[in-house]
Amino acid sequence: MSYAKDFDLYSILAVSHRLPSNALQYRTILAHMVGRDVDQVAGAGVCALTIAPECRLWLLEQHPQLNQIPTPPDFRDDEAAMDAWAAEQAARLGVDHLPVSPLPPDRPRRLGLGDLIDAITDASKVIMIDPAELPAVPKGPDVTELDFSELTKNVRPLVNEYFDLHRREQAKRDGEQWFQHDELADIADEAAKWMEFYMELFRRSARRFRTGEH
DSSP states (O other): OOSOEEEEHHHHHHHHSOOOOOHHHHHHHHHHHTTOOGGGSOOHHHHHHTTHHHHHHHHHHHOGGGGGSOOOOOOTTOHHHHHHHHHHHHHHHTOSEEEEOOOOTTSOOOOSHHHHHHHHOOTTOOOOOOGGGSOOOOSSOOGGGSOHHHHTTTHHHHHHHHHHHHHHHHHHTTTOOOOOOHHHHHHHHHHHHHHHHHHHHHHHHHHHHHHOOO
8 A cells, every 4th residue: 555645634634733533534544654454553542652653754744834733722622623723724724635645665663562562661660569459360260261351341441541541631732742640640550450460360371271270
């Protein structure tokens, strides 16, 4: 998928200026830019941390006139205000669509789990968690008796909430990735505890499969 494709200016601004948009709209333009089908890219919150930064830079290189557009204000979830602001920018540029080419072959396409971990963690720090604060590992069913949905039902809403909130707050701060935010810190702490919980479940299963113990 190396051809240019026309996108409406709103979709472009969602990437170049972090204008809030619906998830499918956002993922569709990013998928085109990394040469994938839309169902092959992650959710909007993950994309905002992994592939979107490189795509943003490439959009600004393709269309330098986008640099004329100011940082969006805080719309306070007012979709009508978002649409009106996008229309103002279309009038400013004199276009409501622009051709978008995929990333050049030499540009990184951060699509893997490792890329996500790199984006949300600081490798220079080690997080210490008190085992007493973790949820108790149940003595009943183990991971072989649970499907993925059941196993992750507690952490998935936390992770989704984390990425959605981070993206909204990042947009308010002109794309700054790290900033003080107590609610984001609390959500991240809680998600980390659940992930430690799941790790212990799988460690226990690994021991059982290696030893045959029940």
